[in-house]
Amino acid sequence: MANLPILQFEEIIVETVEKNQVVVILGETGSGKSTQLSQMLYRRGYAKAGIIGVTQPRRVATVSVARRVAQELGVRLGEEVGYAIRFEDRTSELTCIKYLTDGVLLRESLSDTELSSYSVIILDEAHERSLNTDILLGLMKRLVHMRASNLKVLITSATLDGEKVSQFFSGCPVLNVPGKLFPVEVFYSTERPTSYLESALEKAIDIHIQEPQGDVLIFMTGQDDIEKLVSKLEERVRSLEEGSCMDAIILPLHGSLPPEMQVRVFSPPPPNCRRFIVATNIAETSLTIDGVVYVIDSGYVKQRQYNPSTGMYSLDVVQISRVQANQRAGRAGRTRPGKCYRLYPSVVYHEEFLDATVPEILRSSLAGSVLHLKSLDLPDIDILKFDYLDPPSYESLEDALRQLYLIDAIDENGSITRFGRIMAELPLEPSLARTLIDANENGCLSQAVTVAAMLSAETTLLPGYSKESKKKRKHAPADLPDGSGFGDHIQLLQIYESWDRTLYDPEWCKVHGLQVRGMLFVKDVRKQLSQIMQKLAKGPLEVQGSHAQREKLQDYSNLRKALCVGYANQLAERMIRHNGYRTIGLKSQLVQVHPSSVLKPDEEGMLPNYVVYHEVVATSRPFMRNVCAVEMSWVLPILKKLENLTVSQLSGGIGHPQESTIGKHQDMPKEDEIDAGAPDDRESRIQAARDRFLARKANK
DNA sequence: GAGCACTGC
Known part of the structure; x- marks a missing residue:
């Protein structure tokens, strides 16, 4: 010290x-x-x-x-x-x-x-x-x-x-x-490589042959590339002439590795052995590895970004920022002077890279943050005049307000509602918070709390997918419940309930291929959510689960209805005669149910007419992840609400951007970029939906 | 049929 x-x-x-x-x-x-x-x-x-x-x-x-x-x-x-x-x-x-x-x-x-x-x-x-x-x-x-x-x-x-x-x-x-880092010498490539995987491989082998002892940290973008590079490196190291250089250990490092695999990078290498750690940006800030002397920086990172006009997240490989590049280089100088090899030319660093990484606030849905600010009741504040270090776009704030209105967190004048206040208190995304409120009113709070908790932990539940681990696994995991055909939320509920019935047996998790830690986390979240609901909800509270719920042949309709109310802003309608969907909202998007979903088609092979989804992520195509079948009769009130939505009123002034701080933003939508056809399109769709509904009713 | 970086209440 x-x-x-x-x-x-x-x-x-x-x-x-x-x-x-x-x-x-x-x-x-x-x-x-x-x-x-x-x-x-x-x-x-x-x-x-x-x-x-x-x-x-x-x-x-x-x-x-x-x-x-x-x-x-x-x-x-x-x-x-x-x-x-x-x-x-x-x-x-x-x-x-x-x-x-x-x-x-x-x-x-x-x-x-x-x-x-x-x-x-x-x-x-x-x-x-x-x-x-x-x-x-x-x-x-x-x-x-x-x-x-x-x-x-x-x-x-x-x-x-x-x-x-x-x-x-x-x-x-x-x-x-000043910091206490050792100097790190930076080397650039003369040109941008055609394949940064190959280029990283060559650089790593060069270091191994030519440079003295010291571990090598290689920054790649994701699990896939990491696995490829690890196996190529293993192959190349093996083919080196015996005794020509020291031994090598090659370790992958990324977030979806189970914790026991992650900590392997903390045990020092045996003598006369060099470690290669092939990592995502988890090694940039979250995990610090001692003994690293050489860094190979691909210059790329996988980044999640939200598009407020479509309500969609995408996961893109983007160039890193200069701050990030320096952070990566610094990882080589923690214990002694180091070297950083950048797999891109110096001109790219100086002229193409951004100064700093685009802050999260410009890359996320702001519904939760806006709701938080609304609930603070800061006297002279509306959301637009709030002073952000990097103000979000007009479109992004508008999107947040629209979402909050659709789930009853704010009223038509943009003021926070009684529901909105409860929602702000819950450590959940607004849509799930809204689901809990509706569930409480309809006697299925216990189930809804479970679903919300499971979704909060989802990424830690299943061990990371990998072709390798799939091969190595001796036994396929036992079958999980199937959601009774209603989709993934119901499956998550059934999974937890099954585990609950074993009195939280860790073995059950292992047999079913679930991480024990993840399930225990769900249990904690459940408890926390129940306590908060207990404290906030006026009127009778149903947390333990009533007999009605335990009926054998249940269709989970109360829970699915609560999800429909909560996910009013994440609703999709199936297209006629095939299983593609269109999202219902400001701008309709063509989406598909993610192939991993347990949602089941009917006897004719058709998926439900309406689903709500937890998120849409564009990977190879836009996919809805975690979907739940909902009934047309629950959807109609939402369509009606959408129809009458006027955003300018929600924001008190957001419709006049030139008069507010919003006017400074660079990415104001230009007139010609606004999809002028959208409202009519929506009108006709709502009309069509209503017609179909009435027709069906008449048939009964 | 497809595949996901990292955090956090």
Whole structure:
């Protein structure tokens, strides 16, 4: 601790904080800012009038940093120094320094808008620009005015981004703290490779033959490429002449690997052996691997982005930013001087790469964030005048408002409703929160809570798909329930209920190919959601499950109806005579049910006329993932609501962008880009749907 | 038939 670079700057940091309410600290990796800033301010008495809060974007980091600070101060974790992450609050009335995820702080702001228990708020790793951090930055900007006398705000960021943050906070001072990284020599390719997989392979072999000991970290975009490169590397290493170079271990590293496979990268290599770690950007920030001396950077990353005009997410391979490239290079210099090989020319880095990664707030659906802001009841605020570091597009805010209106979170004037307030309290996407409310009114809350919890954990439930692991597996997993033909939500419910009936037997999970950890997480989320509903819902609450639900031949109609109400903004109609669907909304999209879905066609081979979907993701084509069959009679009220929707009223002013802050945005839709045919198209579709419904009714 | 980077409440 004594030789942390930041400690030499203690005087100037403290002095700057004394004189200024907001300070930006630019600190590179290894500067010690995460552990030392809080302690410096603590020493100067800033914890006397309130808590020093430090946010982190990730849970693991939150806990480990808190643990270290407690150790350095010689106190017991949870007393003077504590942390709070979801499901785990280790703070007490003694706590002066509190580490927490940005999500938890945001949630605290719901019940205490002014965050009055804090005297200092440090937003650490702000350069990562998580959605939560960006909302917090906006809230801080308001808060420093409201609490001018008793709140200090510190923001830490990466070098390239500091000036922007400073400008956002009226030109507040920026302090630069050097890091403790070793120099990393950067090499560029002379041209862009035709195949960056091949090019990474050649570079890795070159290093292995020519360079002294030291591990190699290779950044690729996804599981598929990683597996390919791992097997090619293995092959090439094997073909090298025996004794011509040291041994090699080749390890894949990505998020869908089971945890026990991920931790393999932390055990040091045997002597005279070089490790190649082929990783996604999980190795950029989330996992730090010691012993890496060489980095090979493909220059690409897989990024999820939301298109507000279609309501669709897509997962695209895009070029990384300069901040990201530097972060990757820095991974080579943690233990000694290193080398970074960029598989792209220097001109690409300088002229094509963006300064910083496009922040999440510009790449996500904003329904949840807008609802959060609405529920804070900030007096002079409408969503448009809210000050964001990077303001989202007009289209994106409009999309959020439309979604919120369709699920009754805001009324036709854009004001938050009674439902909206309950929804904001639930740690769920708005559509699932709405589902819980409807389910509570219709006696199937217990089921809905299960579905919501299962969806929250979905990615951690199944071990990552891989051709390799499929081959190696000795036994195929036992069959899971099939959703009774109604689709994936019902299947998720049935899976949990089956496990529940075994009294949470871990063996059952293993036999069925489910991750025990994932299922336990579902159990936690279920409990949390039930408690929140218990606290919020007026009227009778049905959490345990009634007898009606346990009927043998149930069609889950109450639950499916609740899902239909909640997913009113995620509705699709089957096209005539084949199994393709069109989404129902502002702009209709052609989509298909994802082949992994358990939704079943009827005797004639036809899928249901209407489904709701959890999300549409465009991969090779646009697919609806997690669908649930719904009835036409539930859909009609939604169609009617869609018909009468006027967005300009929802936003109070959003329809006049030139008069609001929105006018500054670059991606305002131009007149000719607006799909003029859409309303008529929608009209006729609604009419057709109604006609079909009436015809069917008449037939009965 | 298709296949998904990473977080978080």
